[in-house]
Amino acid sequence: MGETLLTTLKAARTAAGLTQADLAEKVGVTRKTINTVENGVFVPSTVLSLKLARALGTSVEALFQLPG
Amino acid sequence: MTANASPSQIAERAQQRRNRILWLFPMLFFIWQGAYFSSFAAPHTPLRTVELVSLGSHLFLGVVLLFLLATGGGWRYGKAVRALLDDESTRVHRAQAYTAGFWALALCAVALYAAAPFIQLETGEIAHILLSVAVAVPALRFVMLERRADRG
Numbered sequence: 001m002g003e004t005l006l007t008t009l010k011a012a013r014t015a016a017g018l019t020q021a022d023l024a025e026k027v028g029v030t031r032k033t034i035n036t037v038e039n040g041v042f043v044p045s046t047v048l049s050l051k052l053a054r055a056l057g058t059s060v061e062a063l064f065q066l067p068g
Numbered sequence: 069m070t071a072n073a074s075p076s077q078i079a080e081r082a083q084q085r086r087n088r089i090l091w092l093f094p095m096l097f098f099i100w101q102g103a104y105f106s107s108f109a110a111p112h113t114p115l116r117t118v119e120l121v122s123l124g125s126h127l128f129l130g131v132v133l134l135f136l137l138a139t140g141g142g143w144r145y146g147k148a149v150r151a152l153l154d155d156e157s158t159r160v161h162r163a164q165a166y167t168a169g170f171w172a173l174a175l176c177a178v179a180l181y182a183a184a185p186f187i188q189l190e191t192g193e194i195a196h197i198l199l200s201v202a203v204a205v206p207a208l209r210f211v212m213l214e215r216r217a218d219r220g
Contacts, residue, residue, distance in 0.1 A: 025076045030083060033157040036217045042157050 003043050006065045010038040012056045027051040078145060079152035083214070086141045086153070091211045093133055094204035100126055101200050105193070126196070130203045137162065137207055161213040169206030176201045 013023050013034075020034045027034075027048065036042035037052075044052065053060045104126070115123070140154035140162075180194060 021076060025074065028151070029155040029157070030076065030079055030152050032083070032214070032217045033155050036157050041217060042160065045156060048156055 004067055005040060005043050006067055007037065007040060007063060008065075009034075009052065009056075009063050012058055012063060013038075016056050018056075023052070023055060026055040075146070075148040075152055079142070079149045082142045082145065082149065082153055083218075086136065087211050087214050089141075090133065090136065090207045093129060094207045097126075097129065097133075097200050097204050101196065104196055123192075127199070130199050133203050133207055137165070137210060157217055158214070161210055161217070164213060165206040165210035168209040169202060172201050172205035173198065 013020070016023075018026075020031045020038070024031045024034045028051070029048065033042065033044075033048075037044050037048075049060045049064060053063055056063070104122070140150065140158060142150045142153040145153075176198060180189070180197065183189075
């Protein structure tokens with residue numbers, strides 16, 4: 001892939017009082033996927049980004065930003 | 069496994085089991101490869117039953133591993149667990165594993181092509197080498213990516 005994405009997912013998740021497993025269950029993926037998104041290893045699809053934003057009651061732009 | 073485990077919990081355990089299988093069995097494949105070449109240095113014609121069973125088992129294991137890699141496993145679980153076992157990051161890891169498998173297979177074919185004028189290899193031996201690379205490399209690459217993702 002080679003693309004980088006800045007993310008505030010971990011901060012938003014902990015602010016919402018959710019564990020990685022909780023959030024994974026809410027959006028229908030495994031904990032491993034949440035872990036890789038939080039660590040910037042994996043760039044999520046548009047659909048998953050929208051699901052994450054909805055589960056955390058925020059916008060996609062607040063969760064993910066392009067570097068620079 | 070508890071009866072009231074959620075699909076996520078079941079999928080988490082099944083994922084770890086899948087990683088163990090996809091790590092252990094490709095290793096077995098390579099060990100098997102050594103046994104194949106040592107015992108088939110002078111193959112019998114026609115092949116003995118033991119040799120046919122060995123070749124058949126190798127082929128069967130290869131097909132099962134490829135099927136496990138392609139589908140994500142969890143065949144005995146419901147749709148929800150199977151969907152989790154084949155979620156977004158898993159599909160990306162599988163695609164990366166296939167890419168690694170393609171290049172390994174291509175390099176192996178190039179090496180066999182270059183070696184052909186100097187080393188006499190039977191069709192069965194070439195097929196055995198190519199099948200082993202086609203199964204083992206993507207499986208190991210997939211497990212590597214999945215474990216790294218799990219650790220973060």
